[in-house]
Amino acid sequence: MSFNLTEILRDNIKNLVPYSSARDEFKGDASIFLDANENAFGSPLPHDYNRYPDPLQHKLKAKLESIKGVPAGNMFLGNGSDEAIDILYRACCTPGKDNVILVPPTYGMYEVSANINDVQIRKVNLTPDYQLDLDGIAEAIDMHTKMIFVCSPNNPSGNSINPLDIETLLVNFKGLVVVDEAYINYSKQKSFTHSLPEFPNLVVLQTLSKAWGLAALRLGLAFASRDIIAVFNKIKPPYNINQATQDLVLEALDNVEVVNEWIKSTVQEREILVGQLQALPQVEHITPSDANFILVKLAQPRELYNFLVNKGIIVRDRSKVTLCEGSLRITVGTKPENERLLEEIQVFYK
Numbered sequence: 001m002s003f004n005l006t007e008i009l010r011d012n013i014k015n016l017v018p019y020s021s022a023r024d025e026f027k028g029d030a031s032i033f034l035d036a037n038e039n040a041f042g043s044p045l046p047h048d049y050n051r052y053p054d055p056l057q058h059k060l061k062a063k064l065e066s067i068k069g070v071p072a073g074n075m076f077l078g079n080g081s082d083e084a085i086d087i088l089y090r091a092c093c094t095p096g097k098d099n100v101i102l103v104p105p106t107y108g109m110y111e112v113s114a115n116i117n118d119v120q121i122r123k124v125n126l127t128p129d130y131q132l133d134l135d136g137i138a139e140a141i142d143m144h145t146k147m148i149f150v151c152s153p154n155n156p157s158g159n160s161i162n163p164l165d166i167e168t169l170l171v172n173f174k175g176l177v178v179v180d181e182a183y184i185n186y187s188k189q190k191s192f193t194h195s196l197p198e199f200p201n202l203v204v205l206q207t208l209s210k211a212w213g214l215a216a217l218r219l220g221l222a223f224a225s226r227d228i229i230a231v232f233n234k235i236k237p238p239y240n241i242n243q244a245t246q247d248l249v250l251e252a253l254d255n256v257e258v259v260n261e262w263i264k265s266t267v268q269e270r271e272i273l274v275g276q277l278q279a280l281p282q283v284e285h286i287t288p289s290d291a292n293f294i295l296v297k298l299a300q301p302r303e304l305y306n307f308l309v310n311k312g313i314i315v316r317d318r319s320k321v322t323l324c325e326g327s328l329r330i331t332v333g334t335k336p337e338n339e340r341l342l343e344e345i346q347v348f349y350k
Contacts, residue, residue, distance in 0.1 A: 003201040005227050008092050008146050008175050013231065021238035023055050053243035056233065060246050063253045068206075070193050070223050076232040077241050081182065081205045081220030082109050087235050088178065088203065089117040092146040100147045101140050103132060104322040105156055107180060110149045120144075125322060130157040130287065132165040138172075147176045153183040156318050156329045158289030160189045170199040176228075178203045185211035185263050186270075187290035193223045200225050210292060211263050214252060217245045266292050270332045276342055282349045284326070297327045299349075304328065307348045313341055 006014060022036035034040075036052055043049045054060075061072035068075075078084040093100065095118035102110050102123050114121050122145070124136040137148065148169055152161035169177045179192045181204055192204050204223040209215035219241065222232060274294060277283050282299040289295070298304065301319040305328060308315055316329040332338065 003174055003199075005200070005225075005231075009231065010091065010094050013091050013235065016234055018234045019238050021052070021055055023052055024238070049243055051243070052239050053241065053246055055238050055240075057241050057246055060241075060250055063250055064221070067253060067256060068193065068221075068223075070196070073226050074196060074223055074229060076222040076224070076229050076236075078220045078222065078232075078236070079240055080209065080218045081180065081207050081222070082113070083236070083240065084203075084205055084220055084222040084232065085109055085113050085178075086116070087232055088147060088176065089113050089119055091231050091235055092176065093117060093119040095119065098144045098146045099142070100149065101137055101145060102149055103137070105130075105154075105318075105324050106149065106151045107155045107182075126154070126157075128323065130154055130159050130323070131162055132169075134165055134168055137169065141173065145173075145175055147178055148173060149178045149180065151180040151182070152189070153181075153187050153290040155182065155291070156293075156316070156321065156324060156327075157287045157295050158183075158291040158293055159287055160187050160290045163189060163192070166192065167195075167199075170195075170202055173201070176201050176203055178205065180205040182207045182210055183291035185259075186267060186292050189290065196223060196225065200227075203228060208249065208252075211266075212252060212259055213262070214249065217248055219245060219249055266332050269335060269338055270294065273330070273332060273338050273342070277345075280345070280349060293329055293331045295324060295327050295329050297325075299326075301326050301328050304345065304348050308341075308344060311344050313344060315341075 026035060033051065038052065039050045057077050060077065061075050064075060065072045076084060099120035099122050100114055102121055103126050104123050105126065111121055122140045124133050124140050127133055150161055150166055152166065153159060154161060166177065166179060179202065181191055184191050184206060192202060196202055202224065206221045208219045270289060270292065274286050277296060278286060283296060285297040287295045295318065302317060305315060305317040318324040318327050318329045
């Protein structure tokens with residue numbers, strides 16, 4: 001099925017004239033800047049932050065290009081992936097008219113952002129083994145369906161979605177297929193960023209909040225065709241990534257080896273944690289995980305959650321989420337943290 005970006009964009013977005021900032025109009029170096037009404041005296045900080053940051057983050061994108069293997073022109077940087085999600089709704093979905101398809105259980109911000117933007121949600125639950133129900137999705141699509149969101153590895157189940165099923169959506173759906181790869185660094189699955197040249201309706205979301213350990217800096221990434229990235233840049237606020245974040249992320253990106261070691265250690269600890277939890281008779285099922293967390297179905301989940309809180313250990317109670325009944329989501333911690341968690345769980349079940 002052919003994809004035409006102009007057919008899914010809102011008319012007001014197609015006609016939108018974006019804000020032109022001072023740094024959009026002058027991109028070079030100069031000795032005196034008197035164009036942006038900045039404070040010429042500096043900042044009351046050790047480092048000067050009185051100048052507006054690069055609105056398109058060229059240095060940061062060049063560094064990410066060398067790591068991600070995706071051209072900078074196919075990259076959007078946002079204030080977390082949540083900014084990219086919100087922009088997609090505002091670009092494509094006419095409030096009160098259009099709809100999107102979500103596949104629960106999944107990341108909650110897809111639904112929140114839809115509700116904020118007054119966009120109808122059509123839910124097609126994943127199968128019991130947390131894979132796509134392709135027939136159900138096909139039945140839910142109509143002429144007003146603009147996007148399908150797929151989280152892989154999936155949150156909260158942790159498993160990867162069958163890539164062939166995602167490709168089926170990309171081939172047969174004329175809207176956008178948004179593949180959220182927040183946890184891709186922990187998975188053996190290949191990133192869908194490699195499929196961007198093949199599928200013009202593909203948007204891939206990633207983040208530096210997980211494997212890169214930069215959650216406090218709020219940097220999300222969207223990868224897509226240059227035409228889609230142009231729409232992102234048209235809608236985003238002029239200076240959406242502040243200078244402090246750009247500087248710190250550039251510094252962090254020099255430490256790929258450290259991050260790769262963390263990923264390796266996390267995966268090893270995940271398997272140890274799974275093995276030890278499976279040995280407990282009260283544990284009914286652990287979903288195979290490609291993420292830095294596990295979904296554990298066990299006896300007395302709410303009581304165990306409260307017990308752990310009282311011990312200063314916080315996990316996530318997912319027992320009321322669709323297809324996650326009776327389950328806790330547990331992030332993989334350091335070895336001492338995991339050992340302490342296991343000790344307290346064993347105490348609870350004695």
